[in-house]
Amino acid sequence: MIRHGLVSCMAFLVCCAAMLTASESSAAEVNLYSARSHYGSEPAFEAFTRKTGIRVNTFGGSGQEIFERLRAEGDKTRADVLVTVDAGNLWNAARHGLLARVESAALAADVPAHLRDPEGRWFGLTLRVRTIVYGTQRVRPDQLSTYEALGAPRWKGRLCLRSSSHIYNQSLLATWIERSGEAKVEEIVRGWVRNDPAIIASDTKILEAVAAGQCDVGIANTYYLARLLAKDPQFPVAPFWADQAGAGVHVNISGAGVTAHAQNRPQAVALLEYLASPEAQSAFADGNFEYPANPRVPAHAILRGWGTFRQDTTPVAAAGEFQAAAVRLADRAGYR
Ligand SMILES: [Fe+2]
Structure with a gap:
């Protein structure tokens, strides 16, 4: 009896551990408010999902619209990441307390210091x-x-x-x-x-x-x-x-920051680190013919034709x- 109970208990534990893993991975997602959405699809987001299993949900709008939305939603927001154009917009979001500080050695290495917030609340991902x-x-x-x-x-x-x-x-x-x-x-x-x-x-x-x-x-x-x-x-x-x-x-830049009330903060940081990495920079920048923020990554051929x-x-x-x-x-x- 005791042995039988132990076996079924162990079977239950194994089963539940498997279920937990499955449900964790299916729930792994990161929600973006993006002012880049009108530039078209972002192949770099799809590559991130293939690599990590983390789904990327994008909600688009103009820079002003998504700023107002994030501010109005406060701690109820579903946004984990703000992606927007122009350093002025990122600076303004940080000033209004909408972005959280991120300390990441990878981001510090991949994004030159003049293209990110000195306090780590936003990071340039493409150069305009x-x-x-x-x-x-x-x-x-x-x-x-x-x-x-x-x-x-x-x-x-x-x-x-x-x-x-x-x-x-x-x-x-x-x-x-x-x-x-x-x-x-x-x-x-x-x-x-x-x-x-x-x-x-x-x-x-x-x-x-x-x-x-x-x-x-x-x-x-x-x-x-x-x-x-x-x-x-x-x-x-x-x-x-x-x-x-x-x-x-x-x-100037387009760039991103993790929101102050992110529910999926580790996934959000992982996405930012991925987008700044050499692996993703070309896809992210080339989609809109921008220059990679990461100086180790070559620009699109049309841009290279203009010289340095x-x-x-x-x-x-x-x-x-x-x-x-x-x-x-x-x-x-x-x-x-
Ligand atoms: Fe533009």
Whole structure:
């Protein structure tokens, strides 16, 4: 009797252990709020699931929408990870207490220090390069040098810019404020304004305006140009690496942080570590023609064709810290 009882008890334990393992693995998931979802599917998430068995559930929205949602949901949120574009948005989420500190040797090794939060609440996963673009049929690269030189008289009536109300340009000015101070940045912006820039509502439309001859030079994120070139290799616009004799070309990030109320924190940290690793970086960056944040990983072939460049290593956290100052500065300088 005793032996029989012991055997059935052991059988029960084995059975339950097996059930527990099965239910644990089927419950292994991580929930993302992602502002990158409009760029299409993320093959890197699928590769993560194949590798770890952890399912990735993505809920999309604009950067502003998912920030508001995360804030409204508080500790009831199902989001474990916030994935968003622009360091200004990540900085703002951290400032509102929506992101938790992560200490990870892997993330510290894979993400350069200027592309992550000094306090470990967010990490850059792709690099977004915002530089000068020019019409290859009307402009020679030796006529170009710095962002500031777009304020020279030769570009009067030939410059296209995105509005100063867009976060990409606010972050551009904000990182320059951190680096060079407000007076210098205001001088640069006043130069652009003197050239009566056409204010255009999207980076893609700026590139199309340059191609069509509506303007000859502009400032845009390179992934938009790569997208157009992937469709039409003859598209007559090229990037020019700005400020190479000075601080280098302006960079921003898309990146991620673990939420303050994550229910699946270990899975969330594992996902971030995977996305920053050499194994995943190409897939994650190439999907949107961005540069890998991890400097050990080569960029997409279209981007490699543009050659290498020196990037501004001012910490991208400045995009958040000086965002309000950048908005005031643009107003003062008459940059719409
Ligand atoms: Fe964009």
